[in-house]
Structures are given as C-alpha cells and as structure tokens.
Amino acid sequence: MLSRLQQQVTTTNNMVNKLTYLGQVTKPLLFNELITTRRNFLGSLTKERDEEEREEKLGVRQMTEKEIKDSKESIFAGVARVSDMVLTSGKGLYVYDIYGNKYLDFTSGIGALSTGHCHPKVTEAVIQQAGRLVHSQIGIAHHETILKLVQKLKGFFPSQLNSYFFWNSGSEAVEAAIKVARLATKKPNIICFQGGYHGRTFGAMAMTTSKNCFTTGVGPLPTGFIHAPYPYMGHMPKGITSADMSDYCIEEMERILLQKTTASDTAAVIIEPILGEGGYVVPPSDFLFRLKKICEKNNMLLICDEVQTGFGRTGTMFAFEHFGIVPDIVTIAKGFGSGYPISGIVTRKELSDLQPPGSMGGTYAGNAVACAAALATLEIFEEEKLVENSIAKGKRLRKGLDELAKKGSYNIKEVRGLGLMQAIEFDHKVVPKGTAYQIIKELQKEKMISLTSGAFETLRFVPSLTINDEEVDEGLDKLNKVFKRVFN
C-alpha cells in the first residue's frame, strides 16, 4: 500500500516539477492549476490512508498470531515494555490495537506526541515533504525546510539562544550539548544530578541515575561526570525539610566544587528543570536561579535538558521559563517533532562558533521529513494554543488527582507536576513493591495506557497537549475506578 502511494506521490511530483519551469516561464495560470491539482491529489491520498486506518481499527489484521508471536520473541528482551499490545493506528488521544480495541493514551509516546497521534497537519506536512525531498544530508547541503524551521524556532527561544543543531534522539542531543560545553570552555568535567535521566548512549548513561536498570552491567562508563543531589524530598537526608532543600542542594554544589571537581576543571552543569524519568519532581522555585548564579560565578555553562519538559509540556514553552533563567545550552527532542525522530541543541552563537568544522554532524541529522514534522508541530502550537491548553488541562488533571488522593487511604506521599506533566508518588515504605506497576496494568484493563516513573512507586501522566476536558475526565474516571479496585 505504502509503496503504491509513494509511487503516486513521486509521479505527481515529477510531473509538477517538470511543468514548474514551463509554468513559471510561460503560463502562471497553468502552474497554479497544477499546484491545486497536486494538493487535491495529496488530499485524496490522505483519505485513502484514513480508509486503511478504519479497516485496521476494525481489527482486520495483516499478520497471523504465529507471526506476531515470532516477531515479538525476536525483538531484544532488553526492551522493557509496559504492555504486550500491538497497535495499528492512533488518532488524537486514542490508539487502536490489532483486535480493534480503543485505548485512551496518557503516555503520548513518553511525551513525544505533543500534537496527538497523527495530527492531520503533521501527516500532511510529512506526505508533502516525502514527495519532495526526503534527505539531503546536513554535510552536503542545506534543505529549505531546515532553514524554515530555524526561522520558526527563533520565535520560541530568547534572542540570545540563536544557534541551532539538529539531531535524531534526545540522547544524541545531550551528547552534543556536552561536546559544545567542553569545546567552548576547554574544561573536561560535567556536574549532573542524582535521579536524573539523560538517555541510553554512553555519555548520557554516565549522567543517568534515575534507576539502575539503564546502566547495570554495561560499564565502564565515561568518566568526568559528578553527581550532585537534586532537590527532591524523597532523596533528602533526615532532618532536611522542604523549606531547607534548596539551601542544602546549593551548599552541596559548592562542596562539590571544593572537594570533587574544581571550577577550573568543570565545563558545565546539566539539569532537567523538572526531573522526568526520575519521578516528575519540581524543584523549589529559587533553585535553578541560584544554580545559574553559581555557574556564572565559576565560569561554568548551564545546560537545561528540556527533552521531556520542552515544548509546552509544563505550561510554558520551556520549563526554564518557570524559574526566571536563560540557560547557556538547551537540549530539545520528543514533543518538538510530534513523534518523528528529531532532536536538537540550542545555544549562543559565540559558543557554537568555537567548534571546529566537522566536529558536528550525522547521516540523519536534521532529516528533511523530520524537520517538516517539527515545522508543522510549531505551527500547530500557535494555531491551537497548545501551551495555554497545557496550563488549562494540566490544572483540571491536577485537581482531579488531588481529589483522588484525598478520597481514599491510598498512601499517597505526593501529587506533583506542572502543566500536563503530573505524577502521583505513593509512600514506597508503606505500599507493596510494584503497586504503581499494578495500577498501570489495571488501567490497561480499563482501556487506558499510562506509565510509571523512577525507582520508587510513582505514576506519571503525560498526555498529548491537544487533550480536551472530556478526555481528562475520562482518564480521571478510569483512575478512580482502578484505585478503588486495587486498594480495597
């Protein structure tokens, strides 16, 4: 099916491209007609694909049970998965499996699907780009879409963050940020945070301590990464209250600079403005500001890893905006591309200009189709006011979670989060180990997909930013039902 569509797109495009020259030179009217014809044609392809999706939703399967089982067993066991479902399609907040079951998705592919599953505008942009230019390779030539994307992104970042590099995954963006920091400062060490998650490549793993399953048995990991305490009540020593937490962590940071890595050896501090995989922990409001001051005083760069928190997730375009700071380097991915593999780093030109030519790059870096998806995503952010929706629906979700926490004796330690990045942490000293996992399994029976987070008993809720009131309420109803069942 796909190859037939691709063939049709290519044939039409070739036709249009050939006639473009003629049309521009001789008959502008004919040219315009052709463009309209192409648009209508691409529209009909989208309709055809929708038909196919509908078939899949009805459970018309393409594979036998035996093939499905064999394929599942042939995929690496090292991939942990919260469900055994096989999905065939998705629209907005819902996904469909091969049996035609419909699920409410409160995971958005771990925050990647900011505009929901298969937003028509993103799909259309991808189809158009796929028929025009798929790949030009960043080391060979610019493509027009990447340049448009840069122009668009400039409107979302503070003006001093004016230099961009695009890559594929969040982990790669983190590695690239470390490269910028080391080359710019000519210093080796990086301070990162206990409980942080930065990815699964080796440098990123060396900075990751949210859970030990990511790194156990795969060392040695690169050296030069020093871990500082993140202001998270769950990690604080006895006697430290939430009011003391910021002071304690700042003092620890200063101690690290005296005892573990001197400022003259330290290139940067990397932090998730809100811990993601580590449990959706929001730091005290003054912490990032004080951290930035320490960085400035010691000539160290501040890197904000916004891979999960970026693009409206927390109710501002970037989470650093909550804390009144502008970092030196920002990593972006996930919600940036509506599910297409694109990531990036954004910094000041004076820093990125210190990199020798050739030090950055990669075959698929800034891939044209992924850039088209990102560009469409940013347009949707403006047209559909997704940041505002994140605030409004985040409030509704939070209210519902707070009410749920008050209702029963569920041993909830904390409900926390910002915008549409919300979590419930149970008291892991009281509830049985695996409680959070049991809840997400029960939610699956209620046709809802959700996630756990971190090393403790935490549920996280990270739906697409396009969610509406009814979908928030549907999720809360299912949660209420499951909590009653699990705890009574």
Ligand SMILES: Cc1ncc(COP(=O)(O)O)c(C=O)c1O
């Ligand atoms: C804050 C943060 N950084 C980096 C990553 C790694 O991104 P990726 O899985 O795209 O490599 C993640 C992924 O969850 C993340 O949440």
